Amino acid sequence: MYGWRGRIGLIKPTHRGKSFAFWYKTAPDGVEIVPTFVGFRHGGRKAFSNAFERAEQLADDLKAVGCNILVVSGTPPFLLKGLDFEREWADRVSQKTGLPVITAMEPHALAMQALGVGRVAVATYYNEELNEAILTYLKRFDIEGVLFGGFSVAGKSEELYSTPMMALDEVSHAQVYQHCKEAFVRLPGRIDGIYINGGGWDAAPAIAPLERDLRTHVIWAAAADMWLTYKTMKISNPLSGYGAILTEKYFDDASAARS
Numbered sequence: 001m002y003g004w005r006g007r008i009g010l011i012k013p014t015h016r017g018k019s020f021a022f023w024y025k026t027a028p029d030g031v032e033i034v035p036t037f038v039g040f041r042h043g044g045r046k047a048f049s050n051a052f053e054r055a056e057q058l059a060d061d062l063k064a065v066g067c068n069i070l071v072v073s074g075t076p077p078f079l080l081k082g083l084d085f086e087r088e089w090a091d092r093v094s095q096k097t098g099l100p101v102i103t104a105m106e107p108h109a110l111a112m113q114a115l116g117v118g119r120v121a122v123a124t125y126y127n128e129e130l131n132e133a134i135l136t137y138l139k140r141f142d143i144e145g146v147l148f149g150g151f152s153v154a155g156k157s158e159e160l161y162s163t164p165m166m167a168l169d170e171v172s173h174a175q176v177y178q179h180c181k182e183a184f185v186r187l188p189g190r191i192d193g194i195y196i197n198g199g200g201w202d203a204a205p206a207i208a209p210l211e212r213d214l215r216t217h218v219i220w221a222a223a224a225d226m227w228l229t230y231k232t233m234k235i236s237n238p239l240s241g242y243g244a245i246l247t248e249k250y251f252d253d254a255s256a257a258r259s
Helices: 017-026 051-064 075-081 083-097 106-115 128-139 165-170 173-184 204-214 221-233
Strands: 006-012 031-037 069-072 119-123 144-147 193-196 217-220
Touching (some): 006 051, 006 221, 017 031, 051 069, 051 083, 069 083, 069 221, 075 083, 075 128, 083 106, 106 128, 106 221, 119 128, 119 173, 128 144, 173 193, 173 204, 193 204, 204 217, 217 221
Parallel strands (some): 006 069
C-alpha cells in the first residue's frame, strides 16, 4: 500500500516544480506527497487577497483524497495578517478537516528556538513591509532579526517583492549563497544563524556550503516546514545537507514553546 506511513497534503503558493521536488526527493519510504497550488503569479497585496479562501478549498480536497496532515506554504499572506491570525486560521481549518495543519511562518520560528537561535540574520526577496513584518513576527518568540535587505535582480521589483515573483526562477543557488555570505560577514555583533525565507529561489543547494563556510546554522523556510511536519507525524526523517534542523538530533518529541 502506497503511503502506508502517511500522506502529506501540500498547499503551495505557486506552480514552481522545484519546491515540490524538495519534498518528493527527501520523502522516506512509505510517505506519499500530494501536491496542490494556490497559483500566485504576482507579489502584490491584491494577489494574496483570496489566499486563505483558496487554501481552505484545497484543504478540503486533500482531506477527501486521504491526506493525514496539511502543510500550507507561502509566508507573505500570513505575514500581512500576523501570528495570531495564523494560529486562529490553522485551528479553524484543523477543526474543519480533522487534520493537523502546518502553516507557513510559525515552523520557522519554532525551528530557530529548537536550534537555540536568539539573534538571526534574515535573507529574503521582499521589500520593506514584509521584511519588517518578519522582524515583528520573530519578536513574539524572543528572537531578534537583523535584515540583509531584500535580494534584487537588476533593480526590478514589484509591490511587496524586491525581486518579482516570476523572476525568482532565474535566481541560482550561487546567487543565494553570495547574497547571504556577503551580508553575513558585514554584520556586527553575535549572530546565531541565517534565516532564508521563501521557497521561490533555489536556496537548497546553498545551505550546506553556508553552514560549513560561516560555521553557523542556516534555517531555510522549506526545511523548517518539513522538520515540523515529520515531527508532528512522528516520523523520523533525518537528512543531511539542508541545515542542522533536519538532522536526527532535532527529531525528538519535545514541543517548542509557543509565545
